[in-house]
Amino acid sequence: MMGKKERYEIILAGSGGQGLVLAGIMLGEAAVLEGRNVVQTQSYGIASRGGLSLAEVIIDWAEIIYQQVQEPDIILALTEEALEKYAALAEKGVHIFYDTTLAKRRAGANLTGYPFTKIASDLGNVAAVNILSLGAMTAAVPMVKTESLAGVIRKRFQGKVLEMNLKALQKGVELI
Amino acid sequence: MGREVRLVQGNQAMTEGAIYAGARFYAGYPITPSSEIAEECSKVMLKVGGVYMQMEDEIASIAAVIGASLAGAKAFTATSGPGFSLMQENLGLAVMGEVPCVVINVQRRGPSTGLSTKPAQGDIMQLRWGRHGDQSVIALCPATVSECFAMTVTAFNLAEKFRLPVIVAPDEIVAHMREAFSLPEPGEVEVIDRKKPSGSPKDYKPFVADADGVAPLAAYGSEYVFHVSSSMHGPDGYSNNDPANAAWRVAQLHRKIEMHRDEIVITRSFAAEDADVLLIAFGATTRASRAAALELRKRGIKAGVLQLITLWPFADREVATLADKVKTVIVPEMNYSGQVAGEVQRVLGSGADIRRVNSYNGEVITPQEILRAIV
Incomplete structure (x- = not known):
């Protein structure tokens, strides 16, 4: 587990439709709940499904001047294309979490692969892959408290979807 | 609460x-x-x-x-x-x-x-x-x-x-x-x-x-x-x-x-009072410029930023007043044609040395792109 820092820069990468922008928003909302400054941005193409899609989140106790991630601490890669783009940063100490369901396994320090998509699918909803991944990432790197994320999920969802998402979050935490 | x-x-x-x-x-x-x-x-x-x-x-x-x-x-x-x-x-x-x-x-x-x-x-x-x-x-x-x-x-x-x-x-x-x-x-x-x-x-x-x-x-x-x-x-x-x-x-x-x-006319300035290098910016470019100016200060170069919040009418007076005190004026913007740089040139005169930084590939302008124009 990584020690606590003043500032975290996070990239969530994959393909359109995987809920990465929403994951970035929820991570940002959790940090806002903790009283911190947040900037969340995204980059996507014109397709609503497919194509490289990115969400960036910066969490800091100080003012965030430049809005884009420049020195990522942690990256989530949910597709082979996304992992290919960032894998080399692992050698430089960036924690990379990736999905072994959709990307090829890679060996090396700071590269952590789990079959996030398959686990979410087995839980009953592949769409929960974003929250499941966030659970694992926040358990490994203390960007925000898991309880803050659970608070955000409770505010956003209700009924069966809420239950599913809380289950996915917990499952992600238990992976670490 | x-x-x-x-x-x-x-x-x-x-x-x-x-x-x-x-x-x-x-x-x-x-x-x-x-x-x-x-x-x-x-x-x-x-x-x-x-x-x-x-x-x-x-x-x-x-x-x-x-x-x-x-x-x-x-x-x-x-x-x-x-x-x-x-x-x-x-x-x-x-x-x-x-x-x-x-x-x-x-x-x-x-x-x-x-x-x-x-x-x-x-x-x-x-x-x-x-x-x-x-x-x-x-x-x-x-x-x-x-x-x-x-x-x-x-x-x-x-x-x-x-x-x-x-x-x-x-x-x-x-x-x-x-x-x-x-x-x-x-x-x-x-x-x-x-x-x-x-x-x-x-x-x-x-x-x-x-x-x-x-x-x-x-x-x-x-x-x-x-x-x-x-x-x-x-x-x-x-x-x-x-x-x-x-x-x-x-x-x-x-x-x-x-x-x-x-x-x-609304403008904001960041560390511009004692600046030798003035970055004139607006919108997202302001944020990259502020980050670039902080980096320049770390390297011993006194840099500041003038943010144009009102684009029109143009901030002629504010630009002229601050630019008069500095050695270098830089205008970073996310266009090819230097639309704001042209206005700054009009204000400061055709002889004024204005460095343009133009980013137009659809990506967000970075502090590094701005720094490359200076050092």
Whole structure:
């Protein structure tokens, strides 16, 4: 587990439709709940499904001047294309979490692969892959408290979807 | 207990700013990267007793906004490049008819439909000169989510006070970014309403300005019956071909802005007082410039930033005053043509050495791109 820092820069990468922008928003909302400054941005193409899609989140106790991630601490890669783009940063100490369901396994320090998509699918909803991944990432790197994320999920969802998402979050935490 | 802090998107903050300022009419045609404004208005307008209309295109959208404003509502629309181009003719009507309205133009990479999801700052000259016929408007450009809110409130205030269209023109990055934001309480931020006539309806002249350069505006449907035309008109709003009248009208449309120039031109400066290097920036470029200036300070170079929040009328005096004290002026912008750099050159003179940093690939400008131009 990584020690606590003043500032975290996070990239969530994959393909359109995987809920990465929403994951970035929820991570940002959790940090806002903790009283911190947040900037969340995204980059996507014109397709609503497919194509490289990115969400960036910066969490800091100080003012965030430049809005884009420049020195990522942690990256989530949910597709082979996304992992290919960032894998080399692992050698430089960036924690990379990736999905072994959709990307090829890679060996090396700071590269952590789990079959996030398959686990979410087995839980009953592949769409929960974003929250499941966030659970694992926040358990490994203390960007925000898991309880803050659970608070955000409770505010956003209700009924069966809420239950599913809380289950996915917990499952992600238990992976670490 | 403190007020609620939320993670809010720029587009959402502009919508909240419009509602806070009293906007109760939205007509639009959704277009990336401004669509969230239409989406939010479709929900919130009904809750505040307002009207949301999804129109068949952008020409109809601005026409509906102008009509609603003349009927007494604070009205606005939101669009992006292709839609903003379509709105120009009717925006000219709003200038000529002195109709208060707000247009949000979220700038994306063109030309034409270009890259619909990618940022640019390529509409700077279009904001000012998009309409034919020797006219003038006000344009504002926020760089943060809080400024998205505040500058939308300001846009309505200026539109109402000076009876003209005001354009809020963030780039895609600012409109789509989310930051921590808390909504001011009602009354905390000043909200200005248009002056209404108080005399006898039969004596009402919709184009006779008070000493402040602005005429009171009645509402269609009230006891004041009046005429608004895009063609040259006299004090009563009816057609008038007299050269003296034309000269008076044209000058009045410009003078009401010139008279209140100091109130309209908003800038911010960051560590510019002792600077040797001055970065002149606006929108998202402000943030990259501030980061670049901090990095330069670490390297022993005294750098500061002048942020242009009001793009039009241009901040001639503020640019000249600060630029006079520095050795190097740099203008980073997300366009090829150096639209703001050209204005800075006009202000400082053709001999002034202005370094341009132009980013136009649809990606966000970085502090490193700016630093490369300096060191």
